[in-house]
Amino acid sequence: MDLIEISPQAVPPVCKVLDYGKYKYEAQKRKAEAKKNQKVVEIKELKLRPMIDTHDYEVKVKQAKKFLGEGNKVKFTMRYKGREMSANDMGKEVLKRLLDDLEGICKLESEPKLEGKQMMMIISPEK
Numbered sequence: 001m002d003l004i005e006i007s008p009q010a011v012p013p014v015c016k017v018l019d020y021g022k023y024k025y026e027a028q029k030r031k032a033e034a035k036k037n038q039k040v041v042e043i044k045e046l047k048l049r050p051m052i053d054t055h056d057y058e059v060k061v062k063q064a065k066k067f068l069g070e071g072n073k074v075k076f077t078m079r080y081k082g083r084e085m086s087a088n089d090m091g092k093e094v095l096k097r098l099l100d101d102l103e104g105i106c107k108l109e110s111e112p113k114l115e116g117k118q119m120m121m122i123i124s125p126e127k
Contacts, residue, residue: 043122045075050090057094061101068106068125078112078119091119099123 004023007014044067046060064074076098078091095112098121105126112121 039071041071041073043073043075045077047077047079048091048094049079049081050084050087050094052094057097061098064098064102064123065105068102068123071125073109073122073124074106076121076123078121080117080119085117088114088119095119095121 001017002020003015004018004020005013005015046063048057048060052060064076067074076095078095080088080091084090092112099106099108102123106123107126109122109124110120112119
């Protein structure tokens, strides 16, 4: 049996007489149980093009709804090729339309921003 200080900040400090090995084992078990119950938020990525067709667009929206329903964040990546870079407002319109279609189930985490030949936007589920 060992004397273990439970709460050193209390006045007077709280101590217990316990088996230290058993105490450490139970603390480790509590920590493992807490870790098992926590939810890890993943970022799922969906890649788009500015000239996306309607059916392809609807598939991406459906996937985004599924990911948001699972509690994951969704990163939309708009990829530009060649002359599409000069008309990058078309890509912004597609991303804006995505936000409108997903309104009510998501919130915008980062605004669409252009990095090289890609424009990225991140949304997260609305709680």
